[in-house]
Amino acid sequence: MERPHRFIGIIGLFLLVGFLLLSAGCTQTEEAPLNVYVAAGLKKPMDVVIAKYTNATGITVIPNYGPSGGLYTQISQGQPCDLYYSADYNLIEKLEAEGKVSEAEKFMKEFVVMTVSKTGQEKGITTAANLTSENIVVAVADPSAPVGVYSENVLKNLGLWDQLNALGNIKTRPSTVNQVALMVQSDEVDAGFTYSSTAVLYDLVTTEKYGYDLSEEIVFGDAIIKGGNEAGAEAFRDFVRENSVEFTQYGWELYA
Amino acid sequence: MRKVSIWEVLFVPLFFLLIVYPILAIIGNVTIEGMIKTFDDPIFWDSVKNTLITAFFAALLGVLMALGFGYFYIFHPGTIIYKIADFMNDLPIALPHTVAGLALLLAFGRNMFGFIGPTGLAFTLIAVVLAMFFVSYPLAARTIASAAEEIDKEQISVARTLGDTPPKAYRRVVIPLLGEAIFSGFVLSFSRSISEFAAVIMFGGNVPGMTQVLASYVFTKVEEGEVSMAVTASAFCILLSLMLVIVLRLRGRLHARSAESA
């Protein structure tokens, strides 16, 4: 073969091999890595549990962290996932309706809280009604993150949502609960609505915790996805339950 | 039969598969129902308006800054400021966009710029412009810098012997010669700004109707499960970009034709 053609042949070969390796991913063998899709808010404790699991069993767990809605879309579109941890049980019910779930359970209870930054505390913010004063800066997650929907519920049920929007006090709608927490932590806003666990994780001051009558039931759930490594997923899920203290220390309550 | 080269065999199908097909997938999935829902949504039109205005100013700022950089490149290439700027030109592109957004927030938010208002510069349309500028400036800078490299430096030397101070020579000789590059730098920055997303959300605020841009609108609709609306908004985006590219091409062709006939 001529020189340039040989060069191209080699590149083509590399591409082909690379492609095959990538798509081969995890074949169903005992030591196959586990694909776990996890809501972003669970990252810290989940990382710890994953490390423990790999140490104990030698099995690699590959977590995919993201907003629960985005993860739902990926699973719904057929992306390979063995186990799904969602911050919104509704999404798991959606997957069940689509016939994609082999076994699902409610895992933990979560609550929406109002966290207040340093400046917010100086401004005397203790309850949601305080937010309707002038020049208050509030962060509420975008509805693409479940916490955003729940926060909206709380504010609507408190009769404050329309007023806050009219005043323009909701200055930012970030796309994840962690971003909201970050903004409260760095004092770029006066108050932000997060999960109670997020507040603990980020060491934020919580002034109000809202019941399900205001926010609607917030249940973190897990679902073993049909057609994936169901045995492996079940083993890991049980391990997570056994190690739930890693989670409850952040304020979550187990859904008994 | 003519022997077909390996380039023709590989390129054509790959190009259609990887580039054209996904775009067609979006356009093909547009439904009447989706179009009605989307075009009825005032938030959609707000995001379109916000996006176009902010991207325009971001691109304008980008081009002006790139021209400033060009000045240093031509007249003061030995200085520290030029060397730093040259090095930094490529930095924003290397930064993950949420990091860029966070950086802008910490730099221009109320902790440093509190004297401007309760949120500093953050969570305003100006913030959106700044975020877009931050990520798209490197494109304008590179376009203009490489065009500046191509300029015959003798023309500048001659202009100076005819009495032009460096700023005058830059204005009267360099900028007209950069002509095309300025325009394409603007269009590149504008396109990049339209598609910016993560940095804008972090720093701009993403409040529907106020600081939400089209890219984020699409994202939210996807996450909400409103796929038909997301598809319509995306197709709209694609059409916008397509029009921009066509404008660029037409100008390029017109310019070439006028240069020949003049």
Added chain:
Amino acid sequence: MLEAQNLHKSFSAHQVLKGVSISVNPGEIQVLIGLNGCGKTTLQRILTGILDPDQGTVSIGSVDITGLPPEDRRIGYVPQHTALFKHLSVRENILYPLQNGRGSEETFHKIVKLLSLEPYLDWKPHKLSGGYRARAALARALVSAPRVMLLDEPITEVDRAKKEYILPLFRDVLLQLHIPVLYITHDPWEAGQIGTSFSVMKDGVVNRIDSPEEAFALIREQARSNGE
């Protein structure tokens, strides 16, 4: 009078100018002959002010201009590839110095006439032939009311046949100005056509010679020692 005294210039380890001294009187067209690569361009850049010398001075009359930027030197410069402004017409090119308060409409008309550029004033430079581009570049420099003229191989792009009548034309026009003119070229024949005095650049210095033919000899010698 244009004078350069003892100019030194090095780039990295390579010393290009090793003590160049030049003097050109008003009304003199001194042709500096040198092979390509001998340092002519460096010298030209120092004289126009684009580059600073490591050592040495440049003066016009009794005024030391070594520290002055190009825009303050009042040197009329015609570069090797004319460097006409591509985005402007010939007329706009030649009138360019007027925006800086140099020259006048009167001078413009006079010079345009002398160089027969009237039919081409509204043309864009790239449409002109090499000979007319050279004329336009010269006109532009002349209109700026220079105290000194510096031409660096200005007719490189002109056909040899046309050089035979363009050179005398340039010579006439330049002599009329009665200012010092330094004309740089590598072509001894060209030198003979336009110059009133001659010098040669070799080994980083400049020396006066009596005739271009001497330059032929020196150049042949240099080429031989370069192993050609």
